Amino acid sequence: MENFEMPQLMGESCRPNISEILSSVVTKIDHQQQAGSSEFPLAGISTGFPEIDQLTLGLQPGELIVVAGRPGSGRYALSLKFIEHIAGTLGLPVVFHTLTNPIEEVGLRLLSSVSGVDSYRMRTGQLNDLEWKELSAGVARLHNTPLAIEANHRGDFESCAECTRQHAKHFGRPLGLIVIDDFQAFTFLGKQCALGEARQDALNRLRKLAVELAAPLMILSQLDARIDRRPDLNPCLSDLPRSGNIEAAADTILLLKRDYDNEFGELQPDEPSRPCRIEILQAKSRFDYLGRCRISLPKGAMSISLCWGATNAP
Numbered sequence: 001m002e003n004f005e006m007p008q009l010m011g012e013s014c015r016p017n018i019s020e021i022l023s024s025v026v027t028k029i030d031h032q033q034q035a036g037s038s039e040f041p042l043a044g045i046s047t048g049f050p051e052i053d054q055l056t057l058g059l060q061p062g063e064l065i066v067v068a069g070r071p072g073s074g075r076y077a078l079s080l081k082f083i084e085h086i087a088g089t090l091g092l093p094v095v096f097h098t099l100t101n102p103i104e105e106v107g108l109r110l111l112s113s114v115s116g117v118d119s120y121r122m123r124t125g126q127l128n129d130l131e132w133k134e135l136s137a138g139v140a141r142l143h144n145t146p147l148a149i150e151a152n153h154r155g156d157f158e159s160c161a162e163c164t165r166q167h168a169k170h171f172g173r174p175l176g177l178i179v180i181d182d183f184q185a186f187t188f189l190g191k192q193c194a195l196g197e198a199r200q201d202a203l204n205r206l207r208k209l210a211v212e213l214a215a216p217l218m219i220l221s222q223l224d225a226r227i228d229r230r231p232d233l234n235p236c237l238s239d240l241p242r243s244g245n246i247e248a249a250a251d252t253i254l255l256l257k258r259d260y261d262n263e264f265g266e267l268q269p270d271e272p273s274r275p276c277r278i279e280i281l282q283a284k285s286r287f288d289y290l291g292r293c294r295i296s297l298p299k300g301a302m303s304i305s306l307c308w309g310a311t312n313a314p
């Protein structure tokens with residue numbers, strides 16, 4: 001048997017390091033235990049929803065998060081509540097890219113979410129004195145928040161990424177959240193390759209951007225219409241658009257299902273509008289933990305609203 005010769009190593013950089021790694025892991029666990037005064041201490045940034053925080057342990061810096069659902073499922077309204085909490089309550093910088101809606105529409109929906117005033121009544125201008133007071137309070141709360149909203153209706157991926165870097169540089173501190181609505185709206189102009197390849201490349205670059213800026217990056221996505229033909233309407237990973245392999249690139253995937261039966265079932269003309277209930281399935285997680293939870297969202301901030309006699313309210 002021939003003698004095996006080890007290659008010459010440069011210095012002592014190549015050596016077993018498992019002891020240092022385990023020491024760092026145990027120190028981090030101990031720090032979490034000592035610092036966590038609540039029942040469920042977070043490893044990331046709070047979403048403002050205890051149910052989601054318990055499920056995800058918070059939004060992790062450097063991770064790519066997908067929030068997906070059918071139109072009207074609440075993904076847009078949910079992302080605005082995240083923004084409201086992270087930028088308004090926690091005071092962390094947020095960058096929101098809208099590829100589909102005008103900036104004024106985003107502002108209206110966000111103001112509705114913060115103030116609690118029905119977005120339909122805001123659009124019609126039929127507000128009473130109390131609603132105007134709540135609206136003014138919402139404007140005051142949002143006025144100085146570290147939030148940047150960018151419109152990218154051409155769907156230019158390059159400008160979206162560069163704009164995010166510029167905002168991060170302007171804020172001068174780590175971003176609390178980056179949101180892109182929605183990923184399917186990217187057009188990848190000038191790309192000399194198939195759309196699927198362009199989307200896969202974009203997903204990989206978005207992950208790198210999240211790591212580079214040490215911020216959670218959330219993309220909103222639609223689910224396939226096949227869900228509507230199922231009796232239970234339950235979403236699953238295979239309902240994500242296959243082009244681009246979103247399910248393979250994402251660190252965390254939240255699938256949304258709106259409870260229409262509870263919301264609209266047997267609602268009487270004189271009954272107040274019920275809150276919107278959403279079931280959230282964590283279908284993929286960096287922590288290998290899957291689960292589901294239920295939350296409620298303000299009805300007036302949703303894309304579908306049923307308020308009997310709302311326009312005639314005093």
